[in-house]
Amino acid sequence: MHIYRSASISSVKCYKLLYEIHTKFTHVINNVRCPAGYSLYSQSCGRFCYRYEANACKDWDNARATCQAEGGDLLVPTECNYQYFREQAETIVGICDSEFWLGAQRPTNGADFITVEGDTISNTANFWKQGQPDNTNGTENCLEMRRDYDLLANDLKCSQLSGYICQVIL
Ligand SMILES: [Ca+2]
Numbered sequence: 722m723h724i725y726r727s728a729s730i731s732s733v734k735c736y737k738l739l740y741e742i743h744t745k746f747t748h749v750i751n752n753v754r755c756p757a758g759y760s761l762y763s764q765s766c767g768r769f770c771y772r773y774e775a776n777a778c779k780d781w782d783n784a785r786a787t788c789q790a791e792g793g794d795l796l797v798p799t800e801c802n803y804q805y806f807r808e809q810a811e812t813i814v815g816i817c818d819s820e821f822w823l824g825a826q827r828p829t830n831g832a833d834f835i836t837v838e839g840d841t842i843s844n845t846a847n848f849w850k851q852g853q854p855d856n857t858n859g860t861e862n863c864l865e866m867r868r869d870y871d872l873l874a875n876d877l878k879c880s881q882l883s884g885y886i887c888q889v890i891l
Pocket of ligand 1: 853857861
């Protein structure tokens with residue numbers, strides 16, 4: 722009985738050790754170390770960490786500053802990755818969850834949206850809600866994902882308080 726019990730404890734310790742080694746190796750091999758609160762995006766169109774914020778509603782500038790303080794930026798939408806984040810957003814509930822800021826702005830006097838990485842977003846990109854961007858009153862210079870618009874993209878006044886999606890490049 723003593724031998725059995727002793728062997729049993731030893732096996733548990735052994736499995737724990739193996740699990741720790743496996744976990745550490747997995748991190749090293751995949752280089753996956755998302756900051757706390759972030760999830761891993763790993764698809765054909767990229768590999769980075771992201772998080773949704775649906776309870777701290779901020780204007781575009783402050784949302785971006787928050788993401789930057791966490792080592793990243795607002796999520797840059799692409800025709801390739803948008804659908805993934807649109808589907809994820811369906812499950813995100815919070816006090817400001819009707820809209821999420823994304824990482825693109827229309828420069829003053831500019832016609833097209835430019836991402837925080839400097840790339841141009843076509844006004845015919847596949848993630849815009851039909852009829853958007855419409856730049857109502859000439860004041861809608863920030864890009865958002867809008868629940869009212871089936872979580873498709875919309876241009877909106879940058880001073881609007883919204884949720885947001887941060888992205889941290891690995
Ligand atoms: Ca609009």
